[in-house]
Amino acid sequence: MRDLLCDMTKCLQVRGLQIRRNGRALLDVADLTLDGPGPTLLLGPNGAGKSLLLRCLHGLISPDQGRVIQDGAPLGPVHTARQAMVFQQPVLLRRSVSANLDFVLRRQKIARDARKTRIAELLTEGGLEDKARQSARSLSGGEAQRLAILRALATGPETLFLDEPTSALDPSATQMIERMIQRASTRGVRIVMVTHDIGQARRLAADIVMMQGGHVVEHGPAKQVLDAPESEASRRYLAGGLVT
Amino acid sequence: MQGLASEFSLAVALIFEGDSELWAIVLLSLKVSVFAVLISALIGMPVGAALAVARFPGRRSLIVLMNALMGFPPVVVGLLVYLMLSRSGPLGVLELLYTPTAMIIAQVVLVTPIVAALTRQVIEMLAEEYSEQLRSLGVSRLASVPVLLWDARLALVTALLAGFGRAIAEVGAVIIVGGNINHVTRVMTTTIALETSKGNLALALALGAILIGIAVVVNAMVSAASLRAEQEGLRHA
Secondary structure (H helix, E strand, O other): OHHHHHHHOOOEEEEEEEEEEOOEEEEEEEEEEEOOOOOEEEEOOOOOOHHHHHHHHOOOOOOOEEEEEEOOEEOOHHHHOOEEEEOOOOOOOOOEHHHHHHHHHHHOOOOHHHHHHHHHHHHHHHOOHHHOOOEHHHOOHHHHHHHHHHHHHHOOOOEEEEEOOOOOOOHHHHHHHHHHHHHHHHOOOEEEEEEOOHHHHHHHOOEEEEEEOOEEEEEEEHHHHHHOOOOHHHHHHHOOOOOO | OHHHHHHHHHHHHHHHOOOHHHHHHHHHHHHHHHHHHHHHHHHHHHHHHHHHHOOOOOHHHHHHHHHHHOOOOHHHHHHHHHHHHOOOOOOHHHOOOOOHHHHHHHHHHHHHHHHHHHHHHHHHHHHHHHHHHHHHOOOOHHHHHHHHHHHOHHHHHHHHHHHHHHHHOOOHHHHHHHOOOOOOOOOHHHHHHHHHHHOOHHHHHHHHHHHHHHHHHHHHHHHHHHHHHHHHHHHHO
16 A cells, blocks of 8 residues: 555565675665655764765665665666755866766757757756866865756756755855755756755754664654654764764 | 998988979878878877766776777788788789788788877766766767767877887888888888898988987977876866
8 A cells, every 4th residue: 555655656665675795784774755845854874874874875886685666666777766865075077067068968868959948958957068178187175066966957857866965165156055955846857965964954854754773763854854863873973062 | 330320311302302203292191190190090080088987897808908909019010911911812803902002001000009098098088077067968878979089089089190100110010011112111210221231221221310309309298288288187177
């Protein structure tokens, strides 16, 4: 019944997911359902398995056990084609800013004129209008991350995964990225994002998945998890205590 | 000592007075080597890139073989190409022996492993960096090859120039398959060898100076290309 409901609401589900290395479980998520409108933020200390889970959800890593289910079916190329991911360190092609965007639009076989229009729209969206011809490699950290997000959005994803996109950025650059994420979310793109930043979780999250030691220790509405956490691990993390 | 000095001044005169025979030899050398490098690039770059991104049994052994081929003795390559192109050889009917085409073939055999091996190294490093992002964008391993080749273009110029350096300085293989025929297959290196043995040091010295000049220019270009590629990488890091 839950799978059926999930199918109708276009949700992401994780069932018995395990990734083990050298006999140690790096990720062990028995049951997780992301069925809200989002943004969903994965929160937790280093080594909690947040990035690993994100990669599993995007199909970049195949789990040793268990599966990811999207829209009621096991995650496959048809699903991952409707997803996009932005990494902690933006990986930009050694081309101009606009060529980075053109690369993904060409793959969608969009006509040249339509591509030019779309690139202009995207550059405006990311505040990079005056950088179009500049080498993408010469952008600042914040600009590079904005371009990475724009490129991901250019694929027209239903779900956008972001792995700590602002971890190396100053507050001003972080604010610009957060606005882009909020606008994408408002347009209906499901956001699933990893962060260490409790303040950021408070600003962006609709629901929060709290992780520790490869496990999901708590999942619920952001306000509930942040203000009245149920698990001891969540309480300690949110209180700024050491969590291993 | 005086004789040597006069040979030097004669060599300088040959270069700067535009001796037609000398410059014809230089031009043929450049033509043969440039063609050889271009053909090697067409073969070696896709092969190197495919080896960098593909995963299949025996890949490691192929890489070892390719690296070993970089040090293949030129005279042995010349001998093998000679056997292929000689009248009784499988390609004898093409009558290519002792033509510039035969020299290009020999140089292609020598240069392709260099271009392929260097391309593999460059592309493998870039593929490591791009791998997750390209997969996330739905680019398959095979489709990633042209993307990686284009994005590694600066570093690959270094591979091509290294191949050109090997080709232009090559003597053993081209003398076997080219035969060092005057006005037909005589290139800089084979002419230097011949003219030195004949005692015509002026022409040998003039060609030697030009060959060194080309080597210096090629090395300067390699350094510039490497520096530019490095800067591109550093900007990203």
